[in-house]
Amino acid sequence: xxxxxxxxxxxxxxxxxxxxxxxxxxxxxxxxxxxxxxxxxxxxxxxxxxxxxxxxxxxxxx
Ligand SMILES: [Zn+2]
Numbered sequence: 001x002x003x004x005x006x007x008x009x010x011x012x013x014x015x016x017x018x019x020x021x022x023x024x025x026x027x028x029x030x031x032x033x034x035x036x037x038x039x040x041x042x043x044x045x046x047x048x049x050x051x052x053x054x055x056x057x058x059x060x061x062x
Contacts, residue, residue, distance in 0.1 A: 003012045005020035007027050012020055019025045 003018060004010065005012055005018070005024050007019060007024035010020040010024075012018055016022055016025055019028065
């Protein structure tokens with residue numbers, strides 16, 4: 001099954017997978033760096049205490 005270049009939709013060349021050429025690879029890379037270079041830290045991570053790290057109490061022996 002032949003895949004197509006995600007940039008220009010041409011036939012993918014094995015040497016430049018998953019693109020058709022080094023040029024398209026660079027285009028994709030620049031898109032990546034331009035669009036998702038900085039990660040928005042708007043929403044704070046929600047941490048729920050309890051539930052996950054559930055520890056059982058040690059039973060006394062003897
Ligand atoms: Zn291409």
